Amino acid sequence: MTDAEIKQLAMDYADGKVFFDRNIQRGESENIMGMIFMPLMMLNDDQRAAMIADPPYAIYEYYSAAGPRSINGYPIFMSFRQIKKPDWDKFVVYLKEYEDMRAAFAAKKMKKKTTKKAKAAE
Numbered sequence: 001m002t003d004a005e006i007k008q009l010a011m012d013y014a015d016g017k018v019f020f021d022r023n024i025q026r027g028e029s030e031n032i033m034g035m036i037f038m039p040l041m042m043l044n045d046d047q048r049a050a051m052i053a054d055p056p057y058a059i060y061e062y063y064s065a066a067g068p069r070s071i072n073g074y075p076i077f078m079s080f081r082q083i084k085k086p087d088w089d090k091f092v093v094y095l096k097e098y099e100d101m102r103a104a105f106a107a108k109k110m111k112k113k114t115t116k117k118a119k120a121a122e
Contacts, residue, residue, distance in 0.1 A: 003090065006090045010094035017063055017064070018062055019077075020059070022058060032072060036075065038076060039078065040059075056084060057082075060080070061075075065079055
Protein backbone atom coordinates (compact mmCIF):
# COMPACT_ATOMS: atom_id res chain seq x y z
CA MET A 1 0.00 0.00 0.00
CA THR A 2 1.14 3.53 -0.62
CA ASP A 3 1.39 6.03 2.23
CA ALA A 4 -1.57 7.91 0.74
CA GLU A 5 -3.68 4.73 0.75
CA ILE A 6 -2.70 3.97 4.35
CA LYS A 7 -3.54 7.53 5.44
CA GLN A 8 -6.92 7.30 3.71
CA LEU A 9 -7.59 3.96 5.39
CA ALA A 10 -6.75 5.49 8.79
CA MET A 11 -9.11 8.41 8.18
CA ASP A 12 -11.86 6.13 6.90
CA TYR A 13 -11.50 3.84 9.92
CA ALA A 14 -11.64 6.78 12.33
CA ASP A 15 -14.73 8.01 10.49
CA GLY A 16 -16.45 4.63 10.97
CA LYS A 17 -16.31 3.50 7.35
CA VAL A 18 -14.14 0.39 7.80
CA PHE A 19 -14.59 -2.92 9.63
CA PHE A 20 -11.45 -4.76 10.76
CA ASP A 21 -11.15 -8.32 11.98
CA ARG A 22 -9.99 -6.68 15.22
CA ASN A 23 -13.54 -5.35 15.68
CA ILE A 24 -14.66 -8.91 16.39
CA GLN A 25 -14.78 -9.69 20.10
CA ARG A 26 -11.96 -11.88 21.37
CA GLY A 27 -12.90 -15.53 21.50
CA GLU A 28 -15.48 -15.07 18.77
CA SER A 29 -13.09 -14.40 15.90
CA GLU A 30 -12.08 -18.05 15.35
CA ASN A 31 -15.69 -19.16 15.04
CA ILE A 32 -17.18 -16.31 13.07
CA MET A 33 -14.42 -14.87 10.87
CA GLY A 34 -15.39 -16.89 7.80
CA MET A 35 -19.03 -15.93 8.22
CA ILE A 36 -18.16 -12.24 8.30
CA PHE A 37 -15.58 -12.38 5.50
CA MET A 38 -17.28 -15.05 3.38
CA PRO A 39 -14.50 -15.43 0.77
CA LEU A 40 -12.22 -16.81 3.49
CA MET A 41 -14.39 -19.93 3.56
CA MET A 42 -14.21 -20.22 -0.21
CA LEU A 43 -10.43 -20.12 -0.67
CA ASN A 44 -9.11 -22.98 -2.75
CA ASP A 45 -6.08 -24.96 -1.57
CA ASP A 46 -3.58 -22.80 -3.47
CA GLN A 47 -5.08 -19.56 -2.15
CA ARG A 48 -5.18 -20.94 1.38
CA ALA A 49 -1.52 -22.05 1.14
CA ALA A 50 -0.49 -18.63 -0.18
CA MET A 51 -2.32 -16.91 2.66
CA ILE A 52 -0.68 -19.19 5.23
CA ALA A 53 2.77 -18.64 3.68
CA ASP A 54 2.37 -14.84 3.71
CA PRO A 55 -0.38 -14.11 6.22
CA PRO A 56 -2.05 -10.73 6.45
CA TYR A 57 -1.61 -8.82 9.69
CA ALA A 58 -5.25 -7.76 9.53
CA ILE A 59 -8.27 -8.29 7.31
CA TYR A 60 -10.71 -5.48 6.65
CA GLU A 61 -13.41 -4.19 4.35
CA TYR A 62 -15.43 -1.04 3.90
CA TYR A 63 -18.93 -1.11 5.37
CA SER A 64 -20.21 0.05 1.99
CA ALA A 65 -19.29 -3.43 0.66
CA ALA A 66 -21.35 -5.22 3.33
CA GLY A 67 -24.33 -7.30 2.34
CA PRO A 68 -27.88 -6.66 3.55
CA ARG A 69 -27.69 -9.25 6.33
CA SER A 70 -25.59 -9.63 9.46
CA ILE A 71 -24.36 -12.42 11.71
CA ASN A 72 -24.43 -11.89 15.50
CA GLY A 73 -24.54 -8.15 14.88
CA TYR A 74 -21.52 -8.18 12.55
CA PRO A 75 -21.66 -7.24 8.87
CA ILE A 76 -21.25 -9.88 6.19
CA PHE A 77 -18.85 -9.19 3.34
CA MET A 78 -18.45 -10.98 0.04
CA SER A 79 -14.97 -9.48 -0.29
CA PHE A 80 -12.07 -8.58 1.96
CA ARG A 81 -8.82 -6.65 1.91
CA GLN A 82 -5.57 -7.37 3.67
CA ILE A 83 -2.97 -5.25 5.37
CA LYS A 84 0.55 -6.46 6.12
CA LYS A 85 2.48 -5.72 9.33
CA PRO A 86 4.71 -2.89 7.98
CA ASP A 87 1.64 -1.10 6.60
CA TRP A 88 -0.25 -1.78 9.84
CA ASP A 89 2.50 -0.06 11.82
CA LYS A 90 2.13 3.04 9.60
CA PHE A 91 -1.66 2.79 9.85
CA VAL A 92 -1.51 2.94 13.66
CA VAL A 93 0.68 6.07 13.54
CA TYR A 94 -1.56 7.81 10.99
CA LEU A 95 -4.68 6.84 12.92
CA LYS A 96 -3.28 8.36 16.12
CA GLU A 97 -2.28 11.55 14.28
CA TYR A 98 -5.73 11.84 12.71
CA GLU A 99 -7.56 11.20 15.97
CA ASP A 100 -5.33 13.72 17.78
CA MET A 101 -6.03 16.29 15.06
CA ARG A 102 -9.78 15.71 15.35
CA ALA A 103 -9.65 15.96 19.13
CA ALA A 104 -7.66 19.21 18.95
CA PHE A 105 -10.15 20.61 16.46
CA ALA A 106 -13.12 19.59 18.61
CA ALA A 107 -11.54 21.10 21.72
CA LYS A 108 -10.70 24.39 20.02
CA LYS A 109 -13.02 27.17 21.06
CA MET A 110 -14.64 29.16 18.34
CA LYS A 111 -13.71 32.81 18.26
CA LYS A 112 -16.75 34.93 18.64
CA LYS A 113 -17.02 37.12 15.60
CA THR A 114 -18.84 40.30 16.38
CA THR A 115 -20.47 42.24 13.59
CA LYS A 116 -21.60 45.87 13.72
CA LYS A 117 -25.23 44.71 13.91
CA ALA A 118 -24.47 42.38 16.82
CA LYS A 119 -22.70 45.19 18.70
CA ALA A 120 -25.62 47.52 18.09
CA ALA A 121 -28.06 44.90 19.37
CA GLU A 122 -26.10 44.50 22.61
